[in-house]
Amino acid sequence: MSADFLYGIEVVINGLMAGVLYALVALGFVLIFKASGIFNYAQGVMALFAALTLVGIMEGQVPFAHLINALFGTEVHHFGWEVPALLAIAFTVLIMIGFAWAVQQFVFRHLVGQEPIILFMATIGLAYFLEGVGDLMWGSDIKTLALGLPQGGSLAVEEWTAGLGGDDFYGFFIDKLDMIATIVAIILVASLIIFAQYTKQGRAMRAVADDHQAALSVGISLNFIWVLVWSLAGIVALVAGVMWGAKSGVQFSLSLIALKALPVLMLGGFTSIPGAIVGGLIIGVGEKLFEYTIGAPFLGGATENWFAYMLALIFLVFRPQGLFGEKIIERV
Amino acid sequence: MLYREAGDFKTSYHADNQTFPIKFDRIGFWISLAIAFLVIPFVINDYWANAIFVPFLIYAIAAIGLNILTGYCGQVSLGTGGFMAVGAYACYKLMTAFPDVSIVIHIILAGGITAAVGAAFGLPSLRIKGFYLAVATLAAQFFLVWLFNKVSWFYNYSASGQINAPERFVVGVAVTGPNTAPWAQYMICLVFLTVCALIARNLTRGTVGRSWMAIRDMDIAAEIIGVNPLKAKLTAFAVSSFFVGISGALFFSVYLGAVEVGEAFGIQKSFLVLFMIIIGGLGSIFGCFAGAAFLVLLPVALKVLGVDVLGWPTDLVAHLNLVIVGALIMFFLIKEPHGLAQLWRLAKEKLRLWPFPY
Numbered sequence: 001m002s003a004d005f006l007y008g009i010e011v012v013i014n015g016l017m018a019g020v021l022y023a024l025v026a027l028g029f030v031l032i033f034k035a036s037g038i039f040n041y042a043q044g045v046m047a048l049f050a051a052l053t054l055v056g057i058m059e060g061q062v063p064f065a066h067l068i069n070a071l072f073g074t075e076v077h078h079f080g081w082e083v084p085a086l087l088a089i090a091f092t093v094l095i096m097i098g099f100a101w102a103v104q105q106f107v108f109r110h111l112v113g114q115e116p117i118i119l120f121m122a123t124i125g126l127a128y129f130l131e132g133v134g135d136l137m138w139g140s141d142i143k144t145l146a147l148g149l150p151q152g153g154s155l156a157v158e159e160w161t162a163g164l165g166g167d168d169f170y171g172f173f174i175d176k177l178d179m180i181a182t183i184v185a186i187i188l189v190a191s192l193i194i195f196a197q198y199t200k201q202g203r204a205m206r207a208v209a210d211d212h213q214a215a216l217s218v219g220i221s222l223n224f225i226w227v228l229v230w231s232l233a234g235i236v237a238l239v240a241g242v243m244w245g246a247k248s249g250v251q252f253s254l255s256l257i258a259l260k261a262l263p264v265l266m267l268g269g270f271t272s273i274p275g276a277i278v279g280g281l282i283i284g285v286g287e288k289l290f291e292y293t294i295g296a297p298f299l300g301g302a303t304e305n306w307f308a309y310m311l312a313l314i315f316l317v318f319r320p321q322g323l324f325g326e327k328i329i330e331r332v
Numbered sequence: 333m334l335y336r337e338a339g340d341f342k343t344s345y346h347a348d349n350q351t352f353p354i355k356f357d358r359i360g361f362w363i364s365l366a367i368a369f370l371v372i373p374f375v376i377n378d379y380w381a382n383a384i385f386v387p388f389l390i391y392a393i394a395a396i397g398l399n400i401l402t403g404y405c406g407q408v409s410l411g412t413g414g415f416m417a418v419g420a421y422a423c424y425k426l427m428t429a430f431p432d433v434s435i436v437i438h439i440i441l442a443g444g445i446t447a448a449v450g451a452a453f454g455l456p457s458l459r460i461k462g463f464y465l466a467v468a469t470l471a472a473q474f475f476l477v478w479l480f481n482k483v484s485w486f487y488n489y490s491a492s493g494q495i496n497a498p499e500r501f502v503v504g505v506a507v508t509g510p511n512t513a514p515w516a517q518y519m520i521c522l523v524f525l526t527v528c529a530l531i532a533r534n535l536t537r538g539t540v541g542r543s544w545m546a547i548r549d550m551d552i553a554a555e556i557i558g559v560n561p562l563k564a565k566l567t568a569f570a571v572s573s574f575f576v577g578i579s580g581a582l583f584f585s586v587y588l589g590a591v592e593v594g595e596a597f598g599i600q601k602s603f604l605v606l607f608m609i610i611i612g613g614l615g616s617i618f619g620c621f622a623g624a625a626f627l628v629l630l631p632v633a634l635k636v637l638g639v640d641v642l643g644w645p646t647d648l649v650a651h652l653n654l655v656i657v658g659a660l661i662m663f664f665l666i667k668e669p670h671g672l673a674q675l676w677r678l679a680k681e682k683l684r685l686w687p688f689p690y
Contacts, residue, residue, distance in 0.1 A: 129658025309471030
């Protein structure tokens with residue numbers, strides 16, 4: 001096999017790995033959208049907030065230290081202890097559940113029955129709010145997430161595949177972190193599916209997604225289910241935040257990844273969990289391949305910024321509900 | 333007592349159709365115009381112009397543009413920043429290519445070019461609706477910003493990748509470039525805003541505006557009663573982009589003077605203008621002014637309060653600003669989804685009956 005072709009395959013594999021991460025963020029969107037019809041723009045900021053909280057707890061930072069210092073003229077910043085990763089993750093999950101409850105209690109409970117676009121705009125407001133709170137709580141400097149996950153290219157894979165090509169080929173370069181992210185994502189999706197299919201709460205969740213009124217009439221508490229899906233979305237956000245954060249540091253640009261998840265959703269359809277995953281993979285591979293074959297040689301690079309949106313846009317013109325979305329039926 | 337229709341007799345259809353049916357409103361409108369044109373230019377200084385008035389006027393134009401698309405025609409757009417960039421770069425290219433032509437014509441032409449680009453990006457709206465469309469307009473945002481970054485023809489191959497506004501004059505007064513007086517900046521923006529607002533107001537009352545609103549309320553029903561969705565949606569995109577383009581041109585040439593596209597016209601700008609029309613009120617020209625004023629004044633007020641009065645660090649105040657803007661948006665949507673304009677309308681209803689409650 002020629003080296004060029006093999007490098008092409010490497011690009012595809014790396015694209016698949018990136019796509020998994022897009023799919024993780026998109027998954028959080030789909031969960032909330034299916035259950036409550038809210039298009040949650042704040043998903044990316046939730047990932048950022050979760051990662052910030054995790055780092056903050058692990059390092060023993062004092063929450064709102066900056067604000068407290070400004071208000072009272074004190075000089076607090078750290079408690080002086082370090083929390084082990086697992087305990088910190090458990091705390092962060094609790095905080096995300098608390099956040100889910102607060103969001104439901106103080107915002108979306110009052111917006112039931114509003115038009116979807118109003119709900120969408122409320123989540124944009126939520127995104128700003130949460131970003132500001134995250135910065136206030138933990139500071140806005142770039143943080144490194146030291147969970148002890150392996151990083152860098154995997155030597156084993158490189159040596160293993162080096163024999164495939166000729167002398168120009170040195171084996172596939174695949175980031176260990178990406179491999180772990182893929183495994184985590186698979187576990188996460190599998191457990192979500194098991195939860196949705198085989199537990200009582202999961203069934204109730206699917207019932208709400210199918211039809212609010214019918215679900216209400218058989219005695220399912222909408223409020224509880226909504227808190228549940230927001231919590232699940234918060235946990236998915238935490239996983240996504242940890243993966244992205246370990247890769248490129250916990251910083252504001254993390255929340256922009258949410259925007260990348262939007263074309264993924266458009267491709268896959270807003271209401272489909274498999275759609276989110278397939279869409280993520282298509283976008284991941286598509287943008288890497290486009291950059292490799294056309295973007296970098298002919299268009300001056302950095303096409304990854306917009307390629308996903310253009311792909312989704314062109315795709316939508318032919319299939320407005322996405323790959324797996326429910327057919328849009330309009331009535332007057 | 334003053335705010336009454338009673339006694340204000342209309343004797344012609346023209347009088348019956350006027351924008352402000354109540355005399356008090358008309359007087360108020362003329363007085364505020366007179367203050368804006370005859371008082372503020374003489375008292376304005378550099379700080380007030382740069383921190384408050386000029387950005388307010390420019391954002392108000394952008395908000396009018398977006399409100400036409402989102403508030404009147406119901407098509408959510410997240411590409412405002414990208415379209416402002418089109419206006420800015422079109423204006424720059426025209427200014428440098430035809431230095432002898434008046435900048436007023438350049439700005440209007442820049443609006444026209446943006447209208448064409450906007451209509452092109454509006455084409456998918458015929459197939460795609462709702463959220464899908466909102467995301468599709470993101471394609472415009474990212475693609476346009478990337479384009480102006482990568483293709484050096486747009487910034488005349490300058491080494492920094494920035495565009496700089498050369499000095500231009502209107503009736504002998506510098507309006508762009510480093511030697512512009514604050515009042516000149518203010519006046520040119522004010523003139524553009526006034527004209528734009530008048531055009532928008534009258535468009536939305538006429539046939540075109542009614543067809544937009546019909547599409548917004550229910551597009552299939554509108555189609556059945558004979559509104560052409562192709563025409564309505566594309567005119568909405570074109571007219572909206574025209575205003576947004578003008579605001580982008582002014583933002584670059586008059587306000588900033590030098591622009592780097594990713595920084596000045598990024599996705600944040602799209603959201604800022606969107607927030608203006610949500611807080612101000614969707615489907616209301618007054619709402620555009622109210623929303624723009626609110627979101628321009630809020631950071632300035634918070635900064636004055638936080639940094640100058642309380643002596644807090646700047647970054648802390650910037651974060652608080654985010655929290656407050658976010659919380660306000662949610663609060664407004666819960667309490668009054670129709671924005672400041674609706675509060676204003678309710679206040680006027682109460683005033684008409686005052687001092688009686690019913």
